[in-house]
Amino acid sequence: MTNLWWFALPVLLLPIWWHRQKRERVKAVPLATARFLPRSDPQQQRVWQWVDRFLLLLRCLLLACLITWLADPVVPWRGDSVLVAAGTDPKWVQQQVEASGFTKVDVASDPLTWFGRHEREWLGDAKVLVLGAVAMPAEKPRFRHQVELRTKPVPFAKTEHRIAIVSKRAAEWRALFAALSGPQRYLIDETISGKPELVIWDVPEAPPAALHAPLWWIGDASAFPELKNAKQVDGLHYADSTRGRLWHSEVWPPKDAASARRLFEDWQRLHYPPVAYVAAPQVLPADPAAPLGAGTRALRDMLSIALIALFALERIVTHASKR
Amino acid sequence: MLATPALLAQTNNLDLIIRYVLAGLGHGIHAGRERGAGVEFSEYRAYAPGDEWRRVDWKLLARADRYYVREAERDSHVAVWLWLDASASMAEPSLAMPNVDKLWYARTVLACLAAVAQRQGDAFGLIVLSNGRVNFTPAARGPRQMHRVLAQLSRAEPSGELPPAETLRASLHFARSPSLVFAVSDFLDFPSPMTDALLRLRHTQHDVRALCLQTRAEVEASFPANKSYRDPEQGDGVFRFGPEAQAEYRLRRGEHFAAVNAEWRKHDIRALSACIEDPVASVLRGWLRQAGRA
Numbered sequence: 001m002t003n004l005w006w007f008a009l010p011v012l013l014l015p016i017w018w019h020r021q022k023r024e025r026v027k028a029v030p031l032a033t034a035r036f037l038p039r040s041d042p043q044q045q046r047v048w049q050w051v052d053r054f055l056l057l058l059r060c061l062l063l064a065c066l067i068t069w070l071a072d073p074v075v076p077w078r079g080d081s082v083l084v085a086a087g088t089d090p091k092w093v094q095q096q097v098e099a100s101g102f103t104k105v106d107v108a109s110d111p112l113t114w115f116g117r118h119e120r121e122w123l124g125d126a127k128v129l130v131l132g133a134v135a136m137p138a139e140k141p142r143f144r145h146q147v148e149l150r151t152k153p154v155p156f157a158k159t160e161h162r163i164a165i166v167s168k169r170a171a172e173w174r175a176l177f178a179a180l181s182g183p184q185r186y187l188i189d190e191t192i193s194g195k196p197e198l199v200i201w202d203v204p205e206a207p208p209a210a211l212h213a214p215l216w217w218i219g220d221a222s223a224f225p226e227l228k229n230a231k232q233v234d235g236l237h238y239a240d241s242t243r244g245r246l247w248h249s250e251v252w253p254p255k256d257a258a259s260a261r262r263l264f265e266d267w268q269r270l271h272y273p274p275v276a277y278v279a280a281p282q283v284l285p286a287d288p289a290a291p292l293g294a295g296t297r298a299l300r301d302m303l304s305i306a307l308i309a310l311f312a313l314e315r316i317v318t319h320a321s322k323r
Numbered sequence: 324m325l326a327t328p329a330l331l332a333q334t335n336n337l338d339l340i341i342r343y344v345l346a347g348l349g350h351g352i353h354a355g356r357e358r359g360a361g362v363e364f365s366e367y368r369a370y371a372p373g374d375e376w377r378r379v380d381w382k383l384l385a386r387a388d389r390y391y392v393r394e395a396e397r398d399s400h401v402a403v404w405l406w407l408d409a410s411a412s413m414a415e416p417s418l419a420m421p422n423v424d425k426l427w428y429a430r431t432v433l434a435c436l437a438a439v440a441q442r443q444g445d446a447f448g449l450i451v452l453s454n455g456r457v458n459f460t461p462a463a464r465g466p467r468q469m470h471r472v473l474a475q476l477s478r479a480e481p482s483g484e485l486p487p488a489e490t491l492r493a494s495l496h497f498a499r500s501p502s503l504v505f506a507v508s509d510f511l512d513f514p515s516p517m518t519d520a521l522l523r524l525r526h527t528q529h530d531v532r533a534l535c536l537q538t539r540a541e542v543e544a545s546f547p548a549n550k551s552y553r554d555p556e557q558g559d560g561v562f563r564f565g566p567e568a569q570a571e572y573r574l575r576r577g578e579h580f581a582a583v584n585a586e587w588r589k590h591d592i593r594a595l596s597a598c599i600e601d602p603v604a605s606v607l608r609g610w611l612r613q614a615g616r617a
Binding site: 029032035042 | 411412413414415425509511541546550551552553554555557560561562563564568571572575576579
């Protein structure tokens with residue numbers, strides 16, 4: 001769309017036209033015997049000559065700058081490249097880059113999205129190799145350049161999650177987490193310390209007012225008035241309070257493995273972002289009909305400064321020439 | 324003489340031009356008494372640069388250790404008046420010779436005349452009409468007068484109009500004794516206070532000679548067409564020149580100069596028309612010859 005602004009370039013003809021000196025009186029040459037000649041009216045002559053050339057130049061530059069700013073051009077300058085997603089094994093990346101001989105570009109965010117936005121920077125026949133754990137987009141991506149995905153799933157990072165259990169039935173609650181294995185570790189505290197991600201409150205007393213957590217599992221709802229008229233799904237009451245989100249069920253702590261798993265999965269699904277699916281290694285062929293990105297607006301800052309400077313200069317010169 | 328005005332105009336040194344133009348012209352336009360041996364002694368005068376060495380009195384030098392020149396008494400009462408019109412129209416340049424204009428030509432001719440007058444011992448004076456004023460250099464003899472006149476001639480700039488009648492009338496007091504008046508002008512204003520003054524001088528028994536200067540383009544009506552022209556002395560109005568204007572120009576110019584010449588003839592004034600592209604020497608010779616016949 002922004003390319004359509006280039007059609008505004010003929011606007012540059014306006015100052016050129018305005019600065020043209022319209023007509024000029026024909027200069028009369030002194031001639032001693034002019035008195036013997038017939039008189040004539042002062043003649044006007046069409047002259048194609050520009051006045052205030054510096055001002056004209058400034059105005060043309062200003063207009064050209066404005067149109068360029070609107071058109072937001074991107075100069076293709078990148079050749080064959082390797083896009084490397086953050087967190088990829090550097091040794092493997094080094095090996096791949098050397099094998100391909102392409103230029104390495106580190107991308108902090110999702111490489112495919114980033115490439116879609118910056119695609120106009122690549123020369124027409126450039127090839128792109130994407131390395132790292134690239135999440136599979138919902139739709140198969142289309143680019144005007146050939147993009148090869150060489151994905152390598154990364155092992156899950158080891159994480160620690162703090163859980164506070166305040167309950168007389170603490171052993172039953174602990175049993176919920178005892179069977180879990182994997183990269184996640186759940187640190188269970190009987191007392192309130194640090195910033196827990198989950199608080200299991202199963203005593204009639206009210207919790208300290210300063211205690212906040214993203215999720216509360218309430219075993220005894222007597223201290224939480226918010227839960228009295230709370231909505232419920234499959235026997236699970238939920239409400240939002242100033243302390244955080246509250247979940248409550250009459251049948252807690254879960255008595256069998258199936259209900260325990262369902263509770264755990266609901267918690268994981270609703271409170272932690274899903275782990276992206278790593279796309280399979282594949283070659284995405286160049287698609288000439290693929291839509292181009294909106295542009296990166298990389299030149300706009302520079303052009304804005306130039307615009308302001310030119311405008312100021314134009315005003316100054318106009319003012320000075322009127323004096 | 325091969326020297327064209329274009330070649331002569333390469334220098335502003337009037338002395339040099341005079342020497343060149345007058346080479347071979349000889350002395351004299353009328354019979355005058357030359358200073359020197361055999362002429363009755365009149366007085367001594369201090370030596371001035373330009374005096375001939377043979378006129379220095381060597382005995383007096385031995386006595387007084389100063390240079391003195393013997394001045395002879397002369398009985399030539401003919402004063403020569405050089406009359407220069409330096410109004411704006413005299414700035415008209417020649418189309419063929421861009422560095423020659425009417426004023427340069429008039430100045431050269433008058434300087435040569437001054438040299439001739441000086442050589443034969445006549446007193447000569449200069450009248451320059453420029454910018455509505457009359458610049459008057461009284462008549463005298465000798466090399467110093469020559470320098471004065473040449474300086475005044477060099478200083479003359481074409482500007483303004485001719486002086487009004489009353490200014491000219493006030494300036495005509497010089498003409499007491501019979502004199503020879505050489506007037507150089509383009510005579511485009513006619514009748515004008517200047518021509519009236521010349522006619523009045525003629526009526527008081529002065530010998531008036533007129534040299535009317537024109538350019539070749541004026542004579543042939545060969546100005547560049549498609550240009551606008553203005554009169555340098557009458558500010559307003561624009562004039563054009565083209566093939567259709569040529570006939571009218573010729574007619575009106577012819578009428579004008581016919582009237583001027585008729586007036587000269589009527590008052591017995593010898594007049595010569597010359598193009599400023601013509602060689603100075605031949606024009607000068609022709610003018611002097613005409614004067615000599617009078």
